Amino acid sequence: EPEVTQTPSHQVTQMGQEVILRCVPISNHLYFYWYRQILGQKVEFLVSFYNNEISEKSEIFDDQFSVERPDGSNFTLKIRSTKLEDSAMYFCASSALRDTGEQYFGPGTRLTVT
């Protein structure tokens, strides 16, 4: 069964450093998303991406964040200058169709900022 994959599974970085989180969405999916989950809190939407551009972003997704689809399979989230409060699980998701709610999530990258 096709699935979303994410690398690395765990990333430790120092405050102020740049990190890139990588995702390979399900191959025939066209819509891509990033969510995050701070320990003990709700899963929160960060950004959606379609046709090589951001279609929607939340208030969390400020200028420190960027997304890119560098090739036909990868989808990345970059945090330019990490803060302690960026420590969270980051989930990539993808869907085949728009406006269905059927989003399939990857296993997540646990980001720890020290």
Add this chain to the structure above:
Amino acid sequence: QKEVEQDPGPLSVPEGAIVSLNCTYSNSAFQYFMWYRQYSRKGPELLMYTYSSGNKEDGRFTAQVDKSSKYISLFIRDSQPSDSATYLCAMKPQGGSEKLVFGKGTKLTVNP
């Protein structure tokens, strides 16, 4: 009032019990209702997906949506220890935003 509310539990049941998990919401624009299962430190796994009101059954799982009450439920019949996980409800409106709005999750333990 929070957009999506979900009792965090924890909920502990014996194997074979019927489990009822619920969420309430305030945004009447929500039309798509999902249930995800999340094992500890793993990604949410889509379990059930429902559009608008009504019931949907898949094996031991039944999802119900009551839009008039802004209330959704997930029932698990003949619960198994492998069902032990956190169950998240999620919703989105039709058209416009693709953002899923999640509940906080209910932690379920099924005891053998």
